[in-house]
Amino acid sequence: MKQPAKLKDVAERAGVSPAAISRFLNGSLLLPEATVSRIEAAIAHFDYRPNPHARRLSLGRSDTIALVLPEIGNPFFAELAAAAEEAASEQGLGVMLFATGNRRARELEYLARLGSSDVDALLFVTNLTDDDGALASAIGRAARVVLLDEDVPGTSVTKVFCDNEAGGRLAARAFLEAGHRRLVYIGGPRDLMSSRERGAGFRAAAREAGLAEAAVTEFYGDYSLAHGRATAEALLADGAPPTAIFASSDQVLLGLLPVFRAHGVRVPADVSLVTFDDVAPLDFFDPPISAIRQSISDMGRTGVERLVALIRGENTPAEILRLPIEFVARASVAPPRGDGKFQENSTWRPR
Amino acid sequence: MKQPAKLKDVAERAGVSPAAISRFLNGSLLLPEATVSRIEAAIAHFDYRPNPHARRLSLGRSDTIALVLPEIGNPFFAELAAAAEEAASEQGLGVMLFATGNRRARELEYLARLGSSDVDALLFVTNLTDDDGALASAIGRAARVVLLDEDVPGTSVTKVFCDNEAGGRLAARAFLEAGHRRLVYIGGPRDLMSSRERGAGFRAAAREAGLAEAAVTEFYGDYSLAHGRATAEALLADGAPPTAIFASSDQVLLGLLPVFRAHGVRVPADVSLVTFDDVAPLDFFDPPISAIRQSISDMGRTGVERLVALIRGENTPAEILRLPIEFVARASVAPPRGDGKFQENSTWRPR
DNA sequence: ATCGCTTCGTAAACCGCTTTATCGAGGGGG
DNA sequence: CCCCCTCGATAAAGCGGTTTACGAAGCGAT
Known part of the structure; x- marks a missing residue:
């Protein structure tokens, strides 16, 4: 394997100076047809490519x-x-x-x-x-x-x-339109802009729709499976769980889902779900999960x-x-059930 | 924003030559404590970092x-x-x-x-x-x-x-152990090594277990949703569908799944599934899908x-x-049903 | 013949670092 | 006292391009 050709080699073969070739290649020198073809032939002959390091240094x-x-x-x-x-x-x-x-x-x-x-x-x-x-x-x-x-x-x-804020609003609106009145936002880190803004939009839309402040609960943590899982468990342990949950990211949703499934909580019969990002293959989940999609x-x-x-x-x-931002409607949002309680050991396919 | 310092600047400030600094930094020159600290002070003063292009060229x-x-x-x-x-x-x-x-x-x-x-x-x-x-x-x-x-x-x-071949074998073995006798492999491109090898391993394991050659059918195409979808539809249209399907990649599986769901085909009750790669969040599917995992x-x-x-x-x-390669057992493989036929419009949650 | 203007180039500095000699100074040995 | 060696450096030649500034032809006009 021989050394790659340098400018000088090409120049010699074309019978011109290195400068000429360089300038020609960079468009700062116009040359007559005859010279151009000699240069091009020389370049082709050596398969010449300028050394990128030299070029960058210069x-x-x-x-x-x-x-x-x-x-x-x-x-x-x-x-x-x-x-x-x-x-x-x-x-x-x-x-x-x-x-x-x-x-x-x-x-x-x-x-x-x-x-x-x-x-x-x-x-x-x-x-x-x-x-x-x-x-x-x-x-x-x-x-x-x-x-x-x-x-x-x-x-x-x-x-x-x-x-983010518009996304939060869209999520809230989807729930509100379906008739939900007890909403939960499972956020990421409280100090992270995206997490805060999504929550703020969610909260604002709920309030504007006439919901009381206490109607929407927010849980901050991080954008992780673990946080989703832990919050789901906390929610289940609670006496009066929400009917609608907005997951601040697909990761959080992925933590949520198995917990619900294990407890026989049905989506969307028992709880409606919307997630943020739409990067997981949510179309293939059962049911497909509605999402706020960002491009x-x-x-x-x-x-x-x-x-x-x-x-x-x-x-x-x-x-x-x-x-x-865009709302992608799938099958995970439905009107809330009358009693507003999760039903343990339901017929919903347990894992 | 001023220019980044060059070697020469540092050298002057440290009272030595550029060469000394360079050699010192690259470990080809040992220097007495006093000089070292002068050099280090100068470097720190300028927040000097060698120009990477010059370095690379040299x-x-x-x-x-x-x-x-x-x-x-x-x-x-x-x-x-x-x-x-x-x-x-x-x-x-x-x-x-x-x-x-x-x-x-x-x-x-x-x-x-x-x-x-x-x-x-x-x-x-x-x-x-x-x-x-x-x-x-x-x-x-x-x-x-x-x-x-x-x-x-x-x-x-x-x-x-x-x-790949071992992976194909593991997939076949999982099906065989569950009692399946009619196997399908949905491959990727026939000319792609991975696709071919996975199929070969699958086929070989089936044959070694005593299955007739006709017992395993192979469909080649590409590693895509579309190929999975098309093959699933072809399979459903067929009179005698298989009881076990080995998808050569998660993409193929993702194509398969919605078709089955739409037709009320239950996994694993009607058909057992194994996929290859394990890169999709298969744990969160319903049912979770068994997979051949490569690291x-x-x-x-x-x-x-x-x-x-x-x-x-x-x-x-x-x-x-x-x-x-490793077999990750989840819930998508079960013994075949007696009649070996898909049941249309079953109670399995249709989408 | 000379001036001036294009056309077609070239010489040489420079980009900032690495490295191969090479060199002066000081110290130890003979 | 001189030689040689080691220590602590350095000068200078690359690395392979780009670019500025300058110049030799060639040619039409005066």
């Missing part, structure tokens, strides 16, 4: 963006990554992938790569809530960062979020779009974009 | 690997990406992410990046089956490629696959491990690794 940019995510395996982030990669690739940008695993040190480290021009810009998602200011200031310092999905308070970069790929694409604007130097003012 | 390597996948959103590949990123990161390697979208041209393009030392090595997954030799020869030329999940015939690089993260980690060996220049011989 140009001072990498044509690469970083995608920083809490984790990659999670379908939500995976879809985000897919959309971002596709959008970036269309712009001729490479994507470096970094998982922080929710470690603050990692987040800061990847942010620092921006400074050394390792990457030209950063698409950043964090769901850590305990920032002592270090993260916010690192982001502020970095420029060319776009925040996705969750906020980092105290930063003024471009941010792309979904309309993750829009988020990824939009993020890249803004990033590209930043890179190209268009001085786009930092702004907060709210992506629209 | 070193001729990028400390970065590429992960080339058909698509990223698919949970299977997402999990693979997560594992690979984690393993790479532990080795101090960055990961560039590329989705080919099953386009041959993309695959070749990303392979070409290896030549220009854009990345040091490639973790490659393809599920295209129509190679005319271009891909195989590009891979052969590339060196420092590890193939994951699916084979590219005619290449002799290191490959990491799961034990995707092992595959990612192992792939990176071999890649690192290649990069470090250890002359590891190219070999084919087969990762173990």
Whole structure:
């Protein structure tokens, strides 16, 4: 396996200077037909490709963006990554992938790569809530960062979020229209913007519909199976369980479901359910679960779009974009039963 | 925002030459305490980080690997990406992410990046089956490629696959032990190694158990919802449907399920089901679906491990690794019913 | 013949780091 | 006292592009 050809080799074979080739390739030099074809022949002969490191060093940019995510395996982030990669690739940008695993040190480290021009810009998602200011200031310092999905308070970069509050409202409205009067919201972390906003929208819509404040109960925790499971169990232990539950994420829903099934609680006969995200294959659940869907790929694409604007130097003012949200009606919402109580050991298929 | 400091700045402040700093940082120069602390102070003062492009140009390597996948959103590949990123990161390697979208041209393009030392090595997954030799020869030329999940015939690089055949056998065995005698395998593409091997293992185990050749029917197509759906419908239209179905992937299963549900076919009362991969949240299905599970993260980690060996220049011989497979028993396999026929409009919860 | 304007290029600096000699100073041995 | 070795560095040549600034032809006009 021999060395890849360098500019000099091509230049010699084409009988011109390296500069000529470089300028020709980058469009800063127009050449007559004869020279062009000699150059092209030489390039083809060596299968020449400019050394990217040399190019990047010289140009001072990498044509690469970083995608920083809490984790990659999670379908939500995976879809985000897919959309971002596709959008970036269309712009001729490479994507470096970094998982922080929710470690603050990692987040800061990847942010620092921006400074050394390792990457030209950063698409950043964090769901850590305990920032002592270090993260916010690192982001502020970095420029060319776009925040996705969750906020980092105290930063003024471009941010792309979904309309969490509208989502919460849609969920409440679905329940209210079906006649429910006792609602529960199972949130994620109380300090996380998305979790708070979804709850706020849910609560607001209920109140606007005339429900008393006590009619909607909120449980905060985290976006996890365990939190869903624990809350479901607490709900079952309670004497007067709700007839409608809004899960703040598919993860929470996934925790809920087996508990209900094990106790013979039927969906939607005993309890109506709506979840947020719509990233799990909810169509295939039994019953299919209604969901508030956010377009993750829009988020990824939009993020890249803004990033590209930043890179190209268009001085786009930092702004907060709210992506629209949609209610996907499936079979998990029905009118409440008269007695408003779960029926243990019902005929609903126990596991 | 001022320019990041360069080696020269640090050197001047520390009162030594740039070479000294570089060598010190790379461990090729031992220095007395006093100098060390001056250097460290200077580095801290500037928050100096070596320019990665300059470093890579000089070193001729990028400390970065590429992960080339058909698509990223698919949970299977997402999990693979997560594992690979984690393993790479532990080795101090960055990961560039590329989705080919099953386009041959993309695959070749990303392979070409290896030549220009854009990345040091490639973790490659393809599920295209129509190679005319271009891909195989590009891979052969590339060196420092590890193939994951699916084979590219005619290449002799290191490959990491799961034990598809053993998986097929486990599926058959589960059915046979439950007493089934009419088995169906819904495969993916006939030309894809994984699909073929899973079918072969399934068939072999059935035959070894004494079943007639006609007792197991195979349907090839692709790893898709649509193929699952179509096959399910064909099966239902048939007069003598099987009592046990082995889906070659979760996607296929996901196509199957709604068709059965719509027709009132009960799982496992009417038909027993086993799927392959275990990447969908099968625990949460009703009933939970038994699966052949492959450890995707092992595959990612192992792939990176071999890649690192290649990069470090250890002359590891190219070999084919087969990762173990596991049967995850859930509730979707039961003894067949006497009559061996689906019961239309049964009491099984229709959608 | 000369001026001036295109056209078609080229020379050389530069991007920032790594590394291969090489070198001065100090210390120990003969 | 001199030689040689070790310690503590450094100068300078890459790595392979890009770009700025400049220049040699060629040619029409004066």
